[in-house]
Amino acid sequence: MSVDRRELIRTGGKLLVLTTVAARAVEHVMAGTVDAIQRELEAEHWWAMAIDIDKCIGCGGCVRACKTENDVPLEPFYFRTWVERYRVPAVDEEHPHVDSPNGGYDGFPAASQADSEAKSFFVPKLCNHCAHSPCVQVCPVGATFESPDGVVLVDKTYCLGCRYCVQACPYGCRFIDPRTHTVDKCTLCYHRISRGLTTACCEVCPTGARALGDLKDPDDPIHEFLRTNMVHVLKPQMATGAKVYYADLDGSVR
Amino acid sequence: MDSLLAQVDGFMYPNEIELQWSVLIVLYPYITGLVAGAFILASLERVFNVEAVKPTYRLALLTALAFLLVAPLPLQLHLGHPERSFEMYLTPKTDSAMAMFGFVYLWYLMGVLVVEIWLDYRKDIVLKARSSTGPVRLFYRALALGSDDIGPRALEIDDRVGRFVTIVGIPSAFLLHGYVGFIFGSVKANPWWSTPLMPVVFLFSAIVSGIALVMLVYMTVSWLRGRTVDMTCLDTIARYLFYAFLIDFSLEVLDLIHRMYEADESFKSLDFMVKTRYATAGVLTLIGIFAMRWNVVIGGQLFSKSFLGYTVYKMGFATREGMLPAILLMILPFAILWLLIRVLPPWLGEGDRGVVETAEG
Numbered sequence: 001m002s003v004d005r006r007e008l009i010r011t012g013g014k015l016l017v018l019t020t021v022a023a024r025a026v027e028h029v030m031a032g033t034v035d036a037i038q039r040e041l042e043a044e045h046w047w048a049m050a051i052d053i054d055k056c057i058g059c060g061g062c063v064r065a066c067k068t069e070n071d072v073p074l075e076p077f078y079f080r081t082w083v084e085r086y087r088v089p090a091v092d093e094e095h096p097h098v099d100s101p102n103g104g105y106d107g108f109p110a111a112s113q114a115d116s117e118a119k120s121f122f123v124p125k126l127c128n129h130c131a132h133s134p135c136v137q138v139c140p141v142g143a144t145f146e147s148p149d150g151v152v153l154v155d156k157t158y159c160l161g162c163r164y165c166v167q168a169c170p171y172g173c174r175f176i177d178p179r180t181h182t183v184d185k186c187t188l189c190y191h192r193i194s195r196g197l198t199t200a201c202c203e204v205c206p207t208g209a210r211a212l213g214d215l216k217d218p219d220d221p222i223h224e225f226l227r228t229n230m231v232h233v234l235k236p237q238m239a240t241g242a243k244v245y246y247a248d249l250d251g252s253v254r
Numbered sequence: 255m256d257s258l259l260a261q262v263d264g265f266m267y268p269n270e271i272e273l274q275w276s277v278l279i280v281l282y283p284y285i286t287g288l289v290a291g292a293f294i295l296a297s298l299e300r301v302f303n304v305e306a307v308k309p310t311y312r313l314a315l316l317t318a319l320a321f322l323l324v325a326p327l328p329l330q331l332h333l334g335h336p337e338r339s340f341e342m343y344l345t346p347k348t349d350s351a352m353a354m355f356g357f358v359y360l361w362y363l364m365g366v367l368v369v370e371i372w373l374d375y376r377k378d379i380v381l382k383a384r385s386s387t388g389p390v391r392l393f394y395r396a397l398a399l400g401s402d403d404i405g406p407r408a409l410e411i412d413d414r415v416g417r418f419v420t421i422v423g424i425p426s427a428f429l430l431h432g433y434v435g436f437i438f439g440s441v442k443a444n445p446w447w448s449t450p451l452m453p454v455v456f457l458f459s460a461i462v463s464g465i466a467l468v469m470l471v472y473m474t475v476s477w478l479r480g481r482t483v484d485m486t487c488l489d490t491i492a493r494y495l496f497y498a499f500l501i502d503f504s505l506e507v508l509d510l511i512h513r514m515y516e517a518d519e520s521f522k523s524l525d526f527m528v529k530t531r532y533a534t535a536g537v538l539t540l541i542g543i544f545a546m547r548w549n550v551v552i553g554g555q556l557f558s559k560s561f562l563g564y565t566v567y568k569m570g571f572a573t574r575e576g577m578l579p580a581i582l583l584m585i586l587p588f589a590i591l592w593l594l595i596r597v598l599p600p601w602l603g604e605g606d607r608g609v610v611e612t613a614e615g
Contacts, residue, residue, distance in 0.1 A: 076259065077272045084265075098265035098562050125267075134443055140353035141341045158341065161334015163274040164352050170443035170559055172267030176274070181334030238442060254560035 045149040046215040047188055048243040049202075050225040051124055053250070055209035058083055058122040060104040062201035062210065067105070069189065069200035078175045079103040080186040081126040081201050087111060087118040088252045096252040123246075123253055124210055126201070127152060127173040127186035128234060131241030135165035135174065144183070150243065151190055156182045170238045188212070215243075257568075264563025273555045273567050276575035277548075278328035281583055283434045283456060284547045285325045288587075290431035290457070291464010292318040293367065293423060298494070300420040306490035312600030313475065314468045315371050320591035322363055328583055332575055351437045362430045366423040373416040375598050377404045397597075431460040438550060445520035446554040451509050458502035463543035465495045471591070479601075520561050 066072060066081045083104030088096040097118065101108065104122075111120060129152050136144050136152060143158040144165050159182035166174045166183060177184040189199035197203075198212045213222025222245075225231075229247035235254070236242075246253075258271050296314035298304045330336045343360075346353035372379075380402055383394035401408075432453035439452025469491050476483045513521060557564040570576035 076268060079268045082268050096562070098560065100265070100268055103268045134441075138350050138352065138441075139347055140350045140356070141338075141345055142347040142350075158338070159335065160338045160341065162329075162332075162352065163334075164350075164437075166269075166274045167555075168441050168443055172270045172559055175269040175272070176334060254562060 055207040056122040065200040065204040076102045128242035128244045134168040138168040266558035281328040287460030290427040290460040320587040324587040461498040
């Protein structure tokens with residue numbers, strides 16, 4: 001096949017134009033995505049939460065405070081935060097007995113006799129405000145987004161109610177609000193923390209088992225917490241960049 | 255509502271007790287699968303020159319179109335805010351699998367299927383416009399989009415462009431349904447869904463169900479028209495159906511064996527589902543593929559992501575996401591197909607080329 005000069009220039013020119021257009025398109029598409037690390041460096045705050053398992057007494061105060069503060073439906077299927085009780089038989093770490101009656105809203109009934117031998121503790125749960133959130137990734141319209149200071153939020157005026165994010169969250173932190181038909185989740189009390197207050201759940205915790213932390217603030221006690229405890233996040237194999245840190249978390253916790 | 259709590263066995267995260275995706279989301283990959291399968295059957299004749307399946311070519315295309323038009327409806331019905339769904343086109347989030355599906359769907363509908371059907375029918379449409387009068391004539395004139403040239407040169411161009419569209423259409427059909435599989439397969443939070451095999455499994459079960467559907471439609475239509483069924487055609491289709499099923503079945507079994515042998519942390523929570531899967535995977539019918547989709551969509555939500563418990567799904571009947579709307583949505587494409595066949599009879603010009611029969615279904 002012979003190619004004359006005119007044809008070569010013509011084809012080359014077309015390719016050049018196409019490449020330019022493609023590069024511009026890619027640039028445009030990528031313009032909205034910010035690298036999480038870059039964002040963390042530039043942010044004023046970088047919010048996280050520290051939870052000390054040994055201090056939680058399962059009173060459910062945080063669950064009640066959260067529902068009141070954030071107007072969460074009272075039915076037992078909608079929680080921005082909830083508490084689980086684990087009873088782990090000493091010989092069978094893989095099969096813990098777990099319950100969370102009404103999300104721990106009313107506290108917990110006494111453990112049965114059979115479980116009295118087991119190791120027992122409470123695990124408060126909430127959105128992990130992941131730095132690489134699977135829920136943010138899947139939202140088809142960007143109604144779920146990460147704030148500049150690392151909080152995962154939902155724009156309820158934009159949410160389609162497709163529930164893909166509910167499926168994508170490995171921790172079961174999301175639900176559909178039956179009143180608005182849009183998704184709802186923990187906002188880390190963004191309306192409070194952006195005014196210098198702590199979250200409702202941390203505010204009421206009688207034992208100080210949970211504490212809001214700003215990783216950007218060198219004087220924040222969370223640094224001490226992370227330095228002096230054996231710390232774990234939930235489901236680290238999911239690589240979500242979870243920012244709720246647990247001290248003394250048992251390996252049986254899912 | 256409290257009955258939901260009673261159905262839970264073991265422990266589920268409190269927010270998981272209400273199932274998120276209903277029978278309608280089972281229908282959606284099922285219907286898209288029928289579209290992709292029907293189109294791939296049609297492509298056999300066009301691109302790979304399998305003469306034997308020719309009698310089903312146009313029927314397969316119309317079937318694909320009828321089902322494709324219905325495909326987004328179960329999604330719309332399921333959304334909390336259907337009126338906002340158009341946002342997916344206006345402000346899509348580019349790294350969301352679901353957002354990109356909207357474009358794949360639109361491309362497949364407008365870029366492939368409608369173009370191919372129009373090109374294939376153009377001559378018949380023009381002839382119909384010429385031979386009819388009044389509003390019918392106006393209707394077909396509009397359908398012809400102003401084209402009137404059906405000389406040999408124009409028809410040859412039609413054919414060549416049509417062939418090109420089909421060639422583009424095959425990867426598009428693969429993309430369409432593979433993508434549906436990806437929407438599920440890419441959810442890493444859910445071990446029942448999260449496998450790279452998902453798009454491939456979806457694709458081959460799509461081909462199986464689509465071919466089976468066209469086969470049944472062809473037989474039904476022939477029976478209704480009082481024509482004998484072309485047995486060579488049927489034999490060939492059945493053979494392709496068998497091959498596709500063999501691959502589909504192998505993939506399903508591979509997935510199953512892999513899960514059982516790896517037996518990772520999620521497996522103990524899933525093994526109650528593995529048993530039901532054995533029962534459904536073996537059935538070679540449209541119902542079988544529907545069961546597979548059911549197994550993926552509903553099954554994937556029955557266990558807790560804590561792997562410590564599971565629940566059951568109770569389907570409503572006359573509710574918005576219940577059985578009744580699901581049944582209606584499955585009847586609707588057949589109604590559309592009936593209409594399409596009336597407007598664009600697949601057997602136009604059959605036998606005596608050029609003479610337009612007034613074919614009535």
